[in-house]
Amino acid sequence: MPIFVLHGPNQLAIEDECLRIKKEFFRRHPQGLYFAFLASDEALDETKIRAAFLAAGLFSEEARFILLKHFLAEEGAPYGEVLSSLLADLSPATLVVFWEGAATPPSELKSFLEFQAQEGKALFRHYALPRSRELNAWIRHETQKAGGTIDERAAERLAVFAGRDLSVRKKDKNGRYFEEPLFDLGRLRQEIRKLVGFRGQEAIQEKDVEVLVQPQESQAIFELIDAVVGGDGQKALAIIQGLAGDWERLSDEAAFYIIHQIATAVRSLLLARRALELFGHQAREKLREGLTDSWTTGKMNLVLRKAQNVSFERLRALHHQLFLIDQRLKGESSLSPGVILTEGLAAMTEEGVRE
Numbered sequence: 001m002p003i004f005v006l007h008g009p010n011q012l013a014i015e016d017e018c019l020r021i022k023k024e025f026f027r028r029h030p031q032g033l034y035f036a037f038l039a040s041d042e043a044l045d046e047t048k049i050r051a052a053f054l055a056a057g058l059f060s061e062e063a064r065f066i067l068l069k070h071f072l073a074e075e076g077a078p079y080g081e082v083l084s085s086l087l088a089d090l091s092p093a094t095l096v097v098f099w100e101g102a103a104t105p106p107s108e109l110k111s112f113l114e115f116q117a118q119e120g121k122a123l124f125r126h127y128a129l130p131r132s133r134e135l136n137a138w139i140r141h142e143t144q145k146a147g148g149t150i151d152e153r154a155a156e157r158l159a160v161f162a163g164r165d166l167s168v169r170k171k172d173k174n175g176r177y178f179e180e181p182l183f184d185l186g187r188l189r190q191e192i193r194k195l196v197g198f199r200g201q202e203a204i205q206e207k208d209v210e211v212l213v214q215p216q217e218s219q220a221i222f223e224l225i226d227a228v229v230g231g232d233g234q235k236a237l238a239i240i241q242g243l244a245g246d247w248e249r250l251s252d253e254a255a256f257y258i259i260h261q262i263a264t265a266v267r268s269l270l271l272a273r274r275a276l277e278l279f280g281h282q283a284r285e286k287l288r289e290g291l292t293d294s295w296t297t298g299k300m301n302l303v304l305r306k307a308q309n310v311s312f313e314r315l316r317a318l319h320h321q322l323f324l325i326d327q328r329l330k331g332e333s334s335l336s337p338g339v340i341l342t343e344g345l346a347a348m349t350e351e352g353v354r355e
Contacts, residue, residue, distance in 0.1 A: 002090055002092065002094060002095055002096060002121060002122075003087065003090070003095075003096045003097075003098070003113065003116060003121060003122035003123070004021065004095075004096070004097045004098065004122070004123050004125065005072070005098040005100065005113055005117075005122060005123065005124045005125070006018065006097065006098065006099055006100065006125050006127065007072070007098070007100035007101065007102070007104055007124070007125070007126060007127070008100075008101075008102055008125075008126045008127035008128055009101070009102040009127070009128065009129050010127035010128055010129045010130075010185065011101070011127075011185075011186075012185040012186050012189065013127040013185075014099055014100075014127050015099075017125070017127070018067060018097055018099055021095070021097055022034075022065060022067075022097075025063075025065045025095055026065070028063075029063035029065075029093075031062075031063075032062070032063035032064055032065060033062060033063070033064040033065070034064070034065050034067075035052035035064065035065070035066045035067070036066075036067040036069070037049060037052070037066075037067070037068055037069065037071075038069045038070065039068070039069065039070040039071045039073060039075040039076035039079065040070065040075045044079075046079065046082045049079060049082060049083065049086070050082065050086065052064070052066050053066065053086045053090075053091075053094065054086075062093065063093045063094070063095075064091075064093065064094050064095070065094075065095050065097075066094065066095070066096045066097070067097050067099060068083070068096065068097070068098050068099070069098075069099040069100075070099070070100060070101060071083065071098060071100075071109070072098060072100045072104040072105075072107065072109060072110050072113075073100065073101060073103065073104070073105070074105065076109070077107060079109075080107055080108050080109035081108070081109075083109055084108060084109050084112045087112065087113075087116070088112075098113070129185070130185075135159045135162065136152075136155045136156060136159050138185075139155045139158055139159060139188070139192065140155055142188075142189055142192050143155075143192050143195075143196060143204065146192055146193050146196040147196060148192075148195070148196035148199060148200075148201075148203075148204060149203040149204070150192075150195070150203060150204040151203050151204060151205050151206060153205075153206040154203075154204045154205050154206045154208065154209050156206075157206050157209045157210065158188070158191065158192070158195075158209045158213060160256060161209065161213050161260065162184070162187075162188045162191075191212075191213050194212060194213075195208055195209065195212060195213070198212060221261045221262055221264075221265045222265055222302065222306055223239055224236055224239040224240065224262065225262070225265060225266065225269070225306070225310075225318070226306070226309075227239060227349070228318065228345070228348045228349050229309075229310050229314060229318075231349050232349065233345065233346055233349040236345055236348075236349055237342065237345060240258060240341060240345065255329055255337030255338070255340070255341055256326075256329060258341065259322060259325055259326050259329065259341075262322060263319065263322045263326075266315055266318050266319050266322065267319070268299075268303050269303060269306055269307050269310065269315050270312065270315045270316065270319065271287070271303075272287065272303045272304050272306075272307035273307040273310065273311070273312045273315055274312060275287050276304070276307055276308065277312060283304065284300065284304060287300065287304075288300065318348055321344060321347055321348045322344075324344065324347075325340060325341065325344035328340045328344070329341075
């Protein structure tokens with residue numbers, strides 16, 4: 001099959017498959033040529049693309065592997081005509097792989113490739129993200145690939161921390177709504193490798209995940225804290241509902257995940273607020289000395305900006321309320337996680353109004 005079209009939201013799986021295909025190609029053609037193009041590259045032009053397909057090597061039929069990334073997306077539209085022309089007269093010694101995202105809008109190039117697929121000259125493969133409960137099995141498989149093992153409860157906790165039960169409802173360009181999972185498989189693979197490196201030959205335990213893995217913070221979490229500090233309970237509830245999806249069926253795992261996210265953000269703000277009080281305009285430098293590996297420049301700027309607008313005492317009170325919510329989630333079975341979160345949220349926003 002000379003043409004592969006790999007598309008879908010699971011970009012990590014597509015990357016793995018591209019590497020597998022490339023490895024197999026060069027096993028068969030160790031002297032072959034390799035070209036890779038990104039549609040959004042400002043330095044790219046038709047001449048370079050044509051050269052990859054047509055430039056003669058030492059032999060007229062020299063094998064070549066051509067990787068084209070995001071050429072079925074909008075940024076690839078200017079190259080649709082030239083690619084259709086080149087692919088129509090593709091050399092049998094040339095293998096072309098399209099690496100695409102979740103959205104591949106209609107285009108002449110896409111129609112051409114679909115026709116090629118009907119003729120048996122191209123193959124489309126869709127790569128979906130693991131569904132909610134499939135993520136645990138994915139974690140176990142990745143752990144084995146990394147040379148380790150993981151306890152069932154640890155796999156469950158890691159899946160929750162990764163955002164397995166959460167999604168964000170978004171609208172596409174055609175006005176249609178879709179659910180976008182919050183978990184990042186690339187980050188999750190890195191966390192698994194870190195845990196395997198820490199545990200070695202021993203099985204990863206739940207406590208390892210709780211100590212070594214932090215839930216990923218999002219802009220929505222800081223917006224939630226802004227609403228709570230400002231005493232805007234309705235906005236805070238709307239943000240949490242956006243994070244949690246089906247509020248009435250909110251699982252214990254999803255509730256704990258949200259609390260962990262909020263608590264992590266509050267701890268970051270506490271650290272930044274104390275640095276501002278102690279060091280003033282040198283706060284950024286002092287924080288960077290101890291947090292170089294864990295805080296990006298973007299996060300540093302965001303946290304410092306947010307910390308300027310809230311007192312250390314208020315943040316400490318919020319952290320205490322989060323502790324109380326966490327204890328209720330662990331100890332009360334008569335109330336749903338959604339109700340416990342709602343009541344805790346109300347208590348936090350009421351304090352904000354009193355201030």
